[in-house]
Amino acid sequence: MSAETGTAAETSPPTIGRARTLLLAVLCGAAVANIYYAQPLLTTIGEAFGVGDGTAGLLVTASQVGYATALALLVPLGDLLERRRLVTVLLAACAVVLALAAAAPGFGLLAAAIALVGVTSAVAQIAVPLAASLAGDHERGQVVGTVMSGLLIGILGARTVAGFVAEAGGWRWVFGAAAGVMVLLAVVVRLGLPVVPPTESATYPRLLRSVLGLVRREPELRRRMALGAVGMGCFTILWTSIDFLLSAPPYGYGPAIVGLFGLAGLAGAGMAVLAGKLADRGHQRLVVTLGLLVLAGSWALLGLGGVSLLALIAGVVALDLAQQALQISHQSVIYALAPQARSRVTTAFMVSTFAGGTLASGATVLVYPAGGWAGVCVLGGVIALLGVGIWFLPRT
Template structure:
């Protein structure tokens, strides 16, 4: 079957609501720190652990989409996400919350099963546009989740956010069971063969290598920012609450509307040029963050720039890898997204370290260096599609 516009929008809707599970924790760091009597930087570990769990789930579970029927896999993993979210909501100690966050991350990889499914069912000439639409749902989910989480956490406490997320995923289970198409597996070997084949693709597909490396560093920048900005805004001279901090997610959600346009551009003959645009936008965003001072409207502009830049990089790279080996899209996506979210987890840890060492000025300097390294890699690799 081919995807209708309604199918694509439904996939975007489900993708955004499920991926939000990974990011609810970021505005809640201050509230968690107060309840468990921890420093804010130590409580920030829940963000990096959630992303590490996501990377683990990507590597272990996503390849199975080439081996098993995707719809059943999506439903089973979403059910696991419901259980993990409830465990977080009932956590009575910080170590239990840490374990819950790893499980939440690992069970929130459903969007990375939906995307290859959509790519398989899309015509070659509009695959990038389809991915862009679904990615816009994913990005809006990521960014709006912080606003929702900050607001609900401020009013009803951080546990209520996880109860809400468990309820949403339960409803999505019913919706996906009724509407998602049944897919046919494309791989007939063992799980060991499946995993080993990913090494083969890493060796033989230079575009996959380039896209993964560039995404690793781009995700590190984005994750470092969203983890550290909570500390930046919660401390003097701003002293913002979790509710106020969460509202900055609106600026990023507005930028997510550019994803379908980026997807269309990725269907062109030279999609790689979008990567440089994205990297330069990231660089401009860090400069804006550094110059914010007492002008928080500049901070909001910086959020818009960093998220549009990330979309240009990520949507373009994801579209590029889906054109390489159609029958191995889940495995290619596993390599690409596992590397990306190891980058995200590393970025969260880097952001917290830079904050501890030199607060916001050192954060801006450190992330600028990382972006410049990424631009150099882009210039040196020059892999054509």
Template sequence: MQDMPTLPGEIDATAMTARRHRQLVWLMAVTAGAVVANNYYNQPLLSEIATDFRASDRSVAMIATLTQVGYALGLLFLLPLGDMVERRRILSVLLAVSSAMLVCFALAPGFPLLLGLAFLVGFSSIVPQFLPPIAARLAPKGQSGRSVGFVMGGLLMGIILSRFVGGVFGGAFGWRAVYWTSAGLMIVLLILLRRSLPVMAPTFTGSYRRLLSSLAELFLHHGRLRLLAFVAALQFGAFALFWTTIVFHFERELRHEASTAVGLLALIGAVGVLAAPMAGRLTDRLGTPLIISASGALMALAFMIMGVSGGAILWIIPAVVLLDLGMQVGHVSSMSEVLQLDPEASSRLNTIYMVIRFCGAALGTFLGAQTWHFFGWTGVAALGVGMTGLALVIAAASRIAPGAATDHD
């Protein structure tokens, strides 16, 4: 990965001690995991929320869908500001707003209001996506890929462990307690980041309208970005449809222990995240095409195992490890390449990639709920195989290989 230029501002990134840099990378990794978790706490808690508000499975699944839609739109309209506004300032504002939305979600008295607040929770929880470009820019020479991989590992661990925390903690203390606790954590992280991050001067000096219009230009210019984003959307959509529907499957199999079981399953799946910090280095050594193909094959195999086994819990456990491993490694590999395409537009490139990816997640969540309602677990597994298989077909048909799908000059 290319190394970024020295930052203007209060602190010279090149003068940062190795110890301080490690501490800052750790803080960014923890922040990424803690904030992104706000988007996923609801998944193991859907059955409890449905009981609380007397809502159907299909209706309550809209909480997960609207959270993903809110997150995608937050990425589209807010993340580009990372190139235009001093990043420490915007991170502080977003963490404060995120805390407020979590409090409102925990206090929601009715289901329609809860749906609207689910959207706002997702919209305000985009702080993690500001952090990988910062990590790359602050990294010492030759360590950009490692720093990005570590922060992404924290983000991905947050996605996985959010289901464990939501399921186990929420099962013990109630779903509202999960959101109260996270609201307080957002304020703690705001204070720590405000004190730790250097001032980073913007790299874009135009208007907000010009900033957003440049997204289309970047999308059309970078062929590799388009290919990686569409493949990632299908893979993440398959990942999301599994975690949205597994709680309903466990509710049928385990009755009142469904939330706790999903939380424990998420903890087991976190084994796959351990490979995330190595993914950046593997990409440099083996190339993105090989990593993307391998990750897609692992995810497709996971859904095949879950389908053939009929959803038996003992078979779901190893399948989840494969599913998480494939998704995490593929995502880190893709993002590592995306951030290299144009360092001066890293936030906007990240915006395009992540918006497309999370549109895939929202679609997967919606299709998963509908498929579960009409076709049950067999339909869910088949849809997962179809989405991951299509990602592999697109990758092959588009020739995602060294020298293929190059950018336009």
């Protein structure tokens, strides 16, 4: 009996386990939420420090710049250092700078702390390849999908959470509570995850150069980077401009309702797991094809959403479902390209994705004053169709 048990154990494929998967999903969501908490609090913070809306808006820029810097320079360390320790240290550091933000006596120090929050919150992008490394080949897509669903919930839920906490105790409590969450996660990660040895022994400068080498050598990585930029561009266009639409006629909603509206996008979290399962079964191409078509079609619904609340909600759900499915498929594929360099692959993919979102955000700010909601929807539709074209280009 014991021999049979031993044989079964030896032949059973490795698995990360449900508890560890959920832990990493919560970690990703809580970490990425840190860079979005300030968005609904800008007016309140500006009033507290006596600065205008334009100056207060620099807090969002500070967090994004910090996050982008970490994507390029910090995330590759996931291949060079023991990952459980790296994640734990970054969570602890994030707790410190969040506490500094909560206690900041002046706007300048708050902005500096928020920038460092952006840097340390990039631990979310170290956790995703960590999950992929701990997962077995048979479950990697599903595991990545589950972890990424946590990421999406963190992005879309941060506004609502910040609004409710600030309403109850003031804006400083938002950052103070987030610091406490980071401390708790650091302890749980230390106790709940195994040691994950590094996969690279190169020097740090060589490690960074190798990211460019991966991009040059892997045409499929370049394709997925471009598609990642397209998907994040559409996602950013929607969430940059929808507040303007909802706060103006014919809707005229207040900040609380506008913040709650973002919860409609959480439908994409469920799609992450389904897309991951399909990826595990070899259907990545089908997922991407359908995802891009739905992404393009969602802009037609969103265009009607200028006068129809039902169409607007349907368009938001469709776009977020498509974006989440696409993101999971892309990451399942790129992690298989270079199993020993998953953190560096993540850096290449996420820098491209983030760049797409940043450029789209800038374009939205230019288009909306001139073309309104209709102009924004045309912009999003054109970018989505560009993604369809990239996908159907011949493979090299």
